[in-house]
Amino acid sequence: MDCNTGLLGPTFVQGLLLGFIYALIALGYTMVYGVLKLINFAHDAVFMIGGVAAFYVIGQWFGLTDPFTGVGLILVLVAVLVIGGLASSGGAVLLERAAYRPLRKRHAARLSYLISAIGASFFATYLFQQSFLLGPGKRSFPHVMTTEKAFEIFGSRVNNKGVLIIVTVIVCLVLLDRLINQTKTGRSIRALSEDVVAAQLMGVNVTRVIVMTFAIGGFFGGIASALYSLQFGNVVWNMGFIPGVKAFTAAVLGGIGNIRGAMLGGLLLGLIENMSVVCLGNQWSDVVAFVVLPLMLILRPTGILGERIGG
Amino acid sequence: MAAVLKNPGIKRFSDNVAKFWFAMGPFRYLVAAGLMILVPVIMERGYLPEWTLLGYLDGLYGTNILFTTGVWILLALGLNVVVGMAGLLDLGYVAFLMLGAYTTALFTESGSAEQFHFAILNPWLALPIALVVAMLAGVLLGVPTLRLRGDYLAIVTLGFHEIVRQTMNNLEVTNGSRGIFGIPHPSVPVTGELGLDGTPYWQWLLVPAIILAVIMIKHLENSRVGRYWTALREDEVAAAAMGVPVTKMKVLAFVIGASTSGVAGWIYAVKLNYISPNNFPLLQSILVLCAVVIGGLGSIAGAVLGAALVIMLPEIVREASGGAEVFGFDIETGRIAVFGVLLIIVMIFRPGGLLAAKRRRVELMEAGAADMVISEAGPDPDETAAPVGQEPVVTEGDDVRAPSEGGEER
Secondary structure: OOOOHHHHHHHHHHHHHHHHHHHHHHHHHHHHHHHHOOOOOOHHHHHHHHHHHHHHHHHHHOOOOOOOOHHHHHHHHHHHHHHHHHHHHHHHHHHHHHHHHHHHHOOOOHHHHHHHHHHHHHHHHHHHOOOOOOOOOOEEOOOOOOOOEEEEEOOEEEEHHHHHHHHHHHHHHHHHHHHHHHOHHHHHHHHHHHOHHHHHHOOOOHHHHHHHHHHHHHHHHHHHHHHHHHHHOEEOOOOOHHHHHHHHHHHHHHOOOOHHHHHHHHHHHHHHHHHHHHHHOHHHHHHHHHHHHHHHHHHOOOOOOOOOOOO | OHHHHHOHHHHHHHHHHHHHHHHOOOHHHHHHHHHHHHHHHHHHHOOOOHHHOHHHOOHHHHHHHHHHHHHHHHHHHHHHHHHHHOOOOOOOOHHHHHHHHHHHHHHEOOOOOOOOOOOOEOHHHHHHHHHHHHHHHHHHHHOOOOOOOHHHHHHHHHHHHHHHHHHHHHOOOOOHHHOEOOOOOOOOOOOHHHOOOOHHHHHHHHHHHHHHHHHHHHHHHOOHHHHHHHHHHHOHHHHHHOOOOHHHHHHHHHHHHHHHHHHHHHHHHHHHOOEOHHHOOHHHHHHHHHHHHHHOOOOHHHHHHHHHHHHHHHHHHHHHHOOOEEOOEEOOOOHHHHHHHHHHHHHHHOOOOOOOOHHHHHHHHHHHHHOHHHOOOOOOHHHHHOOOOOOOOOOOHHHOOOOOOOOOOO
16 A cells, blocks of 8 residues: 555644534534434534525625634634524524424334434425525635634644634533533433433423524534535535534444544544545545444444443 | 325225225236336326326336336335334445446446456346345345444444445446446347337336335245344344344345345346446435335335335426426425425324334334333323324234334334
8 A cells, every 4th residue: 555644744634624523513413312312314404504694694795705804803703603503503493393393292203203304404405405595506605714824733734714613613612511511401401311201300391401402503513514614615505415424423433422422533533534545545535434433333332432421 | 284194084095995905915916017017108108197196207207207216116125124124224225226236237248348347248147146246235234233223323324325335436447437338238028119119118127026026025024034023123132032033134134125226226227228326326325215214114015105205206396396486496496395394294294104014003102102201291182182193903914913012212
């Protein structure tokens, strides 16, 4: 095997950045799984809504397409992230209302939730494909930030967008960790994921907590979406599909239902996928990602950190 | 919607149709074969009026839709064994279709002069090879994933689809993303209008395959193997304790499931003459699962109906809308969105699928009690009035058994 060791640095950086984004999306999958024990197959649509909303509000309504500097840049970036997060959060709550709650009322079988979530995902993504919303083509994301070299590590450049991703994701993860472990909402989420009946008996409002879980997971998905759109410079109606599948894989890799597992899984998957390029070339990276998963699951059938929420 | 489905008149009518159908005994397979050959011919000529909805699918366009539907019926039948009967959630099922199709291409005289072949055989001889390759792939997927439970299996199988697709996309021998063209037609004894030159040609391949698959699965379902699968699906630990050979049965489910899609892959390749990795996106694997679940898990008739709906409904919506727009929403390009809404509606009002299997109906009723923990507190008005899936269950022959306690997996 001929390895191009010169690529080690750049692929490491790229893998790290993508891994951070995967981790943020994986949180949505893992939190819903922790509470409902269901894979949220519509999370890719929830993810897409965030980026598209930021594109609309910043690019179309306010027409902010020129690069900013200084305080203006910080303000507009915060706006992009918050708009993305809130929009996805709203989308996730709607999703819970339309595709999950009616089934919960009817005590549906587990696969029914899967299909209704897939239906919701089809609806949302193909709705945005319509020309009166986003249209079938790629739309370029408002260019609010110029790409500049920030610093160098292992002989490879990290630009300012990379710094933004790393800082935002770390802030999000710390916030979420505190939310889950130190607030009342977090306690109810943990209680619900541990034992639904006991939680109910202790006065936890199950429906409210489930809605909160969707909202929080959606919020982080939306932030990830805004970061992803900023990094790659465009939004498109089916942008959620590939990151969605990867993040789902990451969540399982780390141990689904486990928040720290999602972070670890996201980072690992991003690094493995991108660093495989060094030895195998570009086209095999997806295959490597999907081969690593079953190998890991054979060794640890419930993921690296196991299935527990919180940690 | 719910009212229509619970209408006693409609229910009585459908019950009578079912009674008449099963009264025919083995002859019903012949009748089905006859219908599957005749109806497409009538549809192709455009003799069906549009109110039948099928009337929208006429000409070559309709024939192609029907061909896809036939291939998908085979797929849904196979996946129904894996998911509906054995309870193994497979999200990468189209990988087997891909393997069957590529095997066919690599064992027949196809592609350019430089195209790699394992051997150049008559297309008919490629059929058993495609079948065996798909079944071996079933073993390959089944063995390492034996220890994995429901959702873990789902993501690994989803990955399996991507692994196969990307491999076909990257390898030299499969001609990469350009795909392989010129896969030869197999010769059939029927010639003229109804044979090689006519459009219904594909039926001579698809109809026998579908009928054979139905008979095979029906027999397996009513055999010891089928009961092993049911036991496995309901409670793996209890099944193992009762002496069910868990390992063997899981792998067998994958292998039997893969067999129909191996044949489907062969038919797909020899009919279309051209295959490329882009013909098999991940979305297809998800759609097959949708077909099986909408139709009714574990129900053979349901699998057929589900596959037909998943393929034909969006096309009928496209044709029937005639480019109409509702509030700027273009129905033709947005037909998948419409389909998504229909998926949700079906799951809300018929959580067991449109034609839920009899055994399943009993189980779903019980699953409600077992899964109550996750449901909303307080009585549900709809539930007390006319509970979904609580029709009196008629048991026939060896179907008599106590309702299970476990409900769905976990």
